[in-house]
Amino acid sequence: MxxxxxxxxxxxxxxxxxxxxxxxxxxxxxxxxxxxxxxxxxxxxxxxxxxxxxxxxxxxxxxxxxxxxxxxxxxxxxxxxxxxxxxTVNMTAILEVSVANQLAVVQPGIFNGDLNRALDEHGMWWAPDPASKEISTVGGNIAMNAGGLLCAKYGVTREAVLALKVVLADGRLISVGHRTVKGVTGYDLCALMIGSEGTLGIIVEATLKLRPLVAGSVSTIAAYLDSVDTGAGIAAKISAAGLQPALMELLDARSLEFLGNYTGQDLRARGNAYLLIQCDGAAAQAEAAAMMEIIHATGAKAESTTDEETANQWVEVRRQVFPSLEAAGTLLVEDVAVPRDAMTAMFDKVAQVEDKYGLMIPTSAHAGDGNLHPSFVFQGAEVPEEIWEAAGELFTYALELGGTLTGEHGIGLLKKRWLGDELGETQLLLQRQIKAVFDPDGLLNPGKVLDPLGQGGPAH
Amino acid sequence: MxxxxxxxxxxxxxxxxxxxxxxxxxxxxxxxxxxxxxxxxxxxxxxxxxxxxxxxxxxxxxxxxxxxxxxxxxxxxxxxxxxxxxxTVNMTAILEVSVANQLAVVQPGIFNGDLNRALDEHGMWWAPDPASKEISTVGGNIAMNAGGLLCAKYGVTREAVLALKVVLADGRLISVGHRTVKGVTGYDLCALMIGSEGTLGIIVEATLKLRPLVAGSVSTIAAYLDSVDTGAGIAAKISAAGLQPALMELLDARSLEFLGNYTGQDLRARGNAYLLIQCDGAAAQAEAAAMMEIIHATGAKAESTTDEETANQWVEVRRQVFPSLEAAGTLLVEDVAVPRDAMTAMFDKVAQVEDKYGLMIPTSAHAGDGNLHPSFVFQGAEVPEEIWEAAGELFTYALELGGTLTGEHGIGLLKKRWLGDELGETQLLLQRQIKAVFDPDGLLNPGKVLDPLGQGGPAH
Missing domain, CATH: 3.30.43.10 (Uridine Diphospho-n-acetylenolpyruvylglucosamine Reductase, domain 2)
Structure with missing residues (x-):
């Protein structure tokens, strides 16, 4: 059979x-x-x-x-x-919500957005907010250690998961992590599972760390700027001043061009970059005022609002970036992250690579945490090798700046060839050995992230 | 030779x-x-x-x-x-402080307290605050995934470390983690190292995630209560209300007895439990007011202050607990953590175990995160087997409540015999196999946390 x-x-x-x-x-x-x-x-x-x-x-x-x-x-x-x-997309149950313990126990297939709507009535939320949240599952968010727009203030997925149930390749079930806030019993296999991209085990249940809903109104700032460098400089000053935006997004001139073509508005007439900031919590208005001062001190202009509808319009500009790129062809979204004060250098490198390869590389950034998405639009299904070469130059430069190949999208298949550049040969071998501990026959998501021992990769 | x-x-x-x-x-x-x-x-x-x-x-x-x-x-x-x-206690240099990137790069031997004094002038701090912070090293804090008083709001050590340099058993050097806020390149070996208690490698450099100093004045609440159950109930209500104390500490009647003997004050005349709360940040006063309402609604009395000197006196009561216990004999501080709403049940169990064994078990708790320190005072150097039996009952009960053997002190030598009870046989074997990946000859901190493959433990 x-x-x-x-x-x-x-x-x-x-x-x-x-x-x-x-x-x-x-x-x-x-x-x-x-x-x-x-x-x-x-x-x-x-x-x-x-x-x-x-x-x-x-x-x-x-x-x-x-x-x-x-x-x-x-x-x-x-x-x-x-x-x-x-x-696991049909395993969508919320098994428990405990306000007293600020946690929820869920099956992996529930959509992030659906979970958060259910938590809302308990006065709680789960912080990971990838742009895909309406169509991506909590299990997928965990398997990729998803990021999103709110990470600088509210952390990545790893910080929002207390415990996991995981089925191993041979069918055995383990429980890793703790239902408690603290716990230091042995090695942190829960953290090891988060971001392991389906190569170590199958996540079948998750105990999530929730936060109380943030009280008070949100202050939103929008600025069209003369250059993306100005925007990156303002973002760096805001971080350096110890201010904590919930969200700080930066779009370059190319992104505004694609957006303009898509929406029919001439956004480039307004500026060469777009900076969007939101502050929440008890200090929101005071922080927004301090940020406006920082922006004005650079000679730039910005608007601020606490009106929800106006804010939604400003946020919508950011939300339409990827749809506008997808409307123009096949989209490859890259995902480097660099130290916050190296964002200007990274944007400059994108411009250089555009010139060298004759490509357009619209780039948006989660500017609060230095995570840039240089994006490539092309025709057909296969990424042209020239685009991989251009992307490879960006990866290499991000590493030179002390950054990483991937802030939130993972290695999967597409970035595997660069993994060793970031990890180094010794660590790559350790990672392959850890894979072999969990999955000795190499059956889980083979060919993704790293090669099993005995295949490809450096000598072992 | x-x-x-x-x-x-x-x-x-x-x-x-x-x-x-x-x-x-x-x-x-x-x-x-x-x-x-x-x-x-x-x-x-x-x-x-x-x-x-x-x-x-x-x-x-x-x-x-x-x-x-x-x-x-x-x-x-x-x-x-x-x-x-x-x-590594002589490796004390601060190699870099970057306010723009909210990080510091340090050698492992620097004391937590010394680091935080140095960061203060940059307007930054490192959140882990074990009670030992004036005499414990950052490297030690990381090796144990140290907790402390501020974890419910500001997280444990794992959330405050971006990257590590680690020397492996054979002398090879690896760099794990990222200098960036986000990063999902391969398995999270940085998290795996944190709390590994010297069994996987030697931490020789750390890139720490800093926070801007918290602005504004601190609101402090102190309450002497009729019972520790009342205190645990108030703490649970505060958490369930979505309020976020920076610090929430609870002492039981036994702790107040030892404290009274040590300081010469009759603290038991004031109550059978002591609850101490501090709120910081922009919402501090509003949160403290909401907490006072919760306390008063239970019929209990409490005082609040924003005066620093008064607050220090109230905090000092908590700080003197362990010195007062150490003054009475040899001290074994246990360290269970339970879901926040199970604290009352855990305190009740401590009282039952006291009765059963005829012991005094003064217990203090980080009530914001459900971490209890049932403590045993005895004469001589060796922990009497009877005390281990009593402690073992507490461990078992903490696990039944969905808690853990150790919230922040680690397994080391003393809790090794209970490790398998929490992890289960399958996970314990995986952990031993991971140990073998990093340290195939079993040379690093042998006999601590878990047995190497081939020695003791379950079949493999």
């Missing part, structure tokens, strides 16, 4: 083998397409289902790609021929 | 073999004494010194115990016969 037959008998009704289901698993929002169609898609309903799939996969040496909503930007959830896809 | 001779030739002037130096390394603030005197103490001055020691140790199969200031409470930094001690 082949693996698909075995799965179908063991898990009747949840094993899909129709062409549409399988084709959808060949890609994600990176646009990358796997080499072939996977064998089956299993839509797990429970931890036991996931254990059953893993046991059968191990017994038959079949690779398993775990998948949430398929919104990844680095090809981490893509499945190819000979592989089975284990989806 | 034996290892001590080799070390002395390779590292002239920093290898101590005098009795006083070696005897001091046989214990820490847990009071536990190792079985014998270590071979040598090496006081490293640089990363290269640490690498040299590790290379020689690996070449001669000599165990290495890394050590900071020896303030650990679980025996994690204790060295015995046949072992060498690698101290």
């Amino acid at each position: 082949d693996i698909v037959e075995q799965l179908t008998r063991a898990l009747p009704g949840i094993v899909r083998t129709d062409a549409a289901s399988l084709e959808a698993c060949r890609t994600d929002r990176s646009g990358h397409l796997s080499s072939g169609r996977p064998l089956a898609l299993i839509e797990a309903r429970s931890i036991e289902d996931v254990q059953t799939v893993c046991r059968l996969a191990t017994a038959t040496a079949t690779p398993v790609v775990s998948r949430g909503a398929g919104t990844g930007l680095s090809g981490g959830g893509i499945a190819g021929s000979g592989e089975i896809v284990l989806s | 034996d290892i001590v001779e080799q070390l002395t030739r390779a590292l002239p002037g920093i290898v101590r073999t005098d009795a006083a130096s070696l005897e001091a390394c046989r214990t820490d603030r847990s009071g536990h004494l190792s079985s014998g005197r270590p071979l040598a103490l090496i006081e490293a001055r640089s990363i290269e010194d640490v690498q040299t020691v590790c290379r020689l140790a690996t070449a001669t199969a000599t165990p290495v115990v890394s050590r900071g200031a020896g303030t650990g409470l679980s025996g994690g930094g204790i060295a015995g016969s046949g072992e060498i001690v690698l101290s």
